[in-house]
Amino acid sequence: xxxxxxxxxxxxxxxxxxxxxxxxxxxxxxxxxxxxxxxxxxxxxxxxxxxxxxxxxxxxxxxxxxxxxxxxxxxxxxxxxxxxxxxxxxxxxxxxxxxxxxxxxxxxxxxxxxxxxxxxxxxxxxxxxxxxxxxxxxxxxxxxxxxxxxxxxxxxxxxxxxxxxxxxxxxxxxxxxxxxxxxxxxxxxxxxxxxxxxxxxxxxxxx
Amino acid sequence: xxxxxxxxxxxxxxxxxxxxxxxxxxxxxxxxxxxxxxxxxxxxxxxxxxxxxxxxxxxxxxxxxxxxxxxxxxxxxxxxxxxxxxxxxxxxxxxxxxxxxxxxxxxxxxxxxxxxxxxxxxxxxxxxxxxxxxxxxxxxxxxxxxxxxxxxxxxxxxxxxxxxxxxxxxxxxxxxxxxxxxxxxxxxxxxxxxxxxxxxxxxx
Numbered sequence: 001x002x003x004x005x006x007x008x009x010x011x012x013x014x015x016x017x018x019x020x021x022x023x024x025x026x027x028x029x030x031x032x033x034x035x036x037x038x039x040x041x042x043x044x045x046x047x048x049x050x051x052x053x054x055x056x057x058x059x060x061x062x063x064x065x066x067x068x069x070x071x072x073x074x075x076x077x078x079x080x081x082x083x084x085x086x087x088x089x090x091x092x093x094x095x096x097x098x099x100x101x102x103x104x105x106x107x108x109x110x111x112x113x114x115x116x117x118x119x120x121x122x123x124x125x126x127x128x129x130x131x132x133x134x135x136x137x138x139x140x141x142x143x144x145x146x147x148x149x150x151x152x153x154x155x156x157x158x159x160x161x162x163x164x165x166x167x168x169x170x171x172x173x174x175x176x177x178x179x180x181x182x183x184x185x186x187x188x189x190x191x192x193x194x195x196x197x198x199x200x201x202x203x204x205x206x207x
Numbered sequence: 208x209x210x211x212x213x214x215x216x217x218x219x220x221x222x223x224x225x226x227x228x229x230x231x232x233x234x235x236x237x238x239x240x241x242x243x244x245x246x247x248x249x250x251x252x253x254x255x256x257x258x259x260x261x262x263x264x265x266x267x268x269x270x271x272x273x274x275x276x277x278x279x280x281x282x283x284x285x286x287x288x289x290x291x292x293x294x295x296x297x298x299x300x301x302x303x304x305x306x307x308x309x310x311x312x313x314x315x316x317x318x319x320x321x322x323x324x325x326x327x328x329x330x331x332x333x334x335x336x337x338x339x340x341x342x343x344x345x346x347x348x349x350x351x352x353x354x355x356x357x358x359x360x361x362x363x364x365x366x367x368x369x370x371x372x373x374x375x376x377x378x379x380x381x382x383x384x385x386x387x388x389x390x391x392x393x394x395x396x397x398x399x400x401x402x403x404x405x406x407x408x409x410x411x
Binding site for chain 2: 013014015018050051052053054055087089090091092093094095096098099101102104105108141144145146147148149151152153156
């Protein structure tokens with residue numbers, strides 16, 4: 001019997017309802033149709049500052065900056081599936097999303113320096129991370145420089161980097177709605193990942 | 208004519224490793240009386256992220272009024288532009304990414320509106336330097352940063368071959384770079400080379 005699956009979508013675009021957020025919405029719609037409980041957070045509407053690089057967390061495991069980023073990390077830890085969305089700006093993710101990713105340093109410190117945080121193999125397998133992105137340019141390599149930061153983020157948070165939902169050449173298609181397959185594909189992948197996680201949770205007996 | 212240098216210290220941490228690397232470069236450059244240096248500390252420069260509104264594609268200017276107003280002409284007038292930024296989570300820190308993304312106004316000018324960034328006589332005479340430090344010791348730790356850095360320089364008319372790099376890994380805690388066996392010498396040598404090169408080009 002598959003268990004209930006929770007999904008959190010994080011939209012890192014400064015532009016509301018643009019190509020990337022629309023692609024994220026299609027993915028979330030797919031997860032909802034598969035029975036998941038779904039939440040979406042728009043980073044632009046949160047109040048948080050980038051990491052200050054003070055390294056205090058390397059000693060304490062706690063971030064000294066108290067703002068909206070910390071409750072968001074708590075929410076991330078409460079879900080089974082994390083979809084992180086950002087358009088490509090200047091060959092990388094937006095400053096908004098990079099700002100959040102950099103703030104995960106205190107979690108990284110708990111894991112790798114203080115060793116007070118550990119994710120079991122089963123935990124990582126049951127927690128899936130999805131990267132959702134669009135780019136104006138048609139280049140095949142336009143997403144390449146975004147992947148390392150996303151990989152680091154999912155790895156720090158104990159999520160398996162499960163899949164990418166990416167669409168380039170937005171300028172040519174005149175937006176995501178002009179793309180022949182991207183939205184349907186995103187929705188299908190949303191449906192699919194919820195079933196996969198549900199089965200895994202059933203197998204590992206995680207509630 | 209003096210050689211104009213505009214340098215960005217992109218780290219949120221003041222006087223940390225990447226800023227120290229920058230200071231070594233700038234100290235050496237300042238020994239030359241013909242060099243004028245302006246250093247901008249990004250966390251004090253009031254640079255908002257790009258809003259992705261694309262208005263610059265028609266307006267040829269940014270709709271945001273912030274520190275970029277002060278920097279815009281300085282970016283165009285500089286002969287040498289330096290970006291110093293640490294690697295956080297396999298990319299440049301988000302403060303530096305915000306600056307890079309705000310160069311969208313130059314991208315729009317160059318590639319959409321097809322207008323010049325610098326006067327024709329200054330094309331091919333601008334040089335760029337990217338200075339970076341990373342805590343991890345992996346060789347590939349800078350790979351995710353470089354494509355964005357190239358965008359930063361390309362859109363302001365610094366060619367790919369005219370970007371110089373000095374990237375030092377395995378320095379994490381504040382001051383770690385002071386113990387690095389070669390970083391300071393490499394920074395000083397790079398500074399001298401770039402000044403010599405830019406003077407030769409300006410004399411042409």
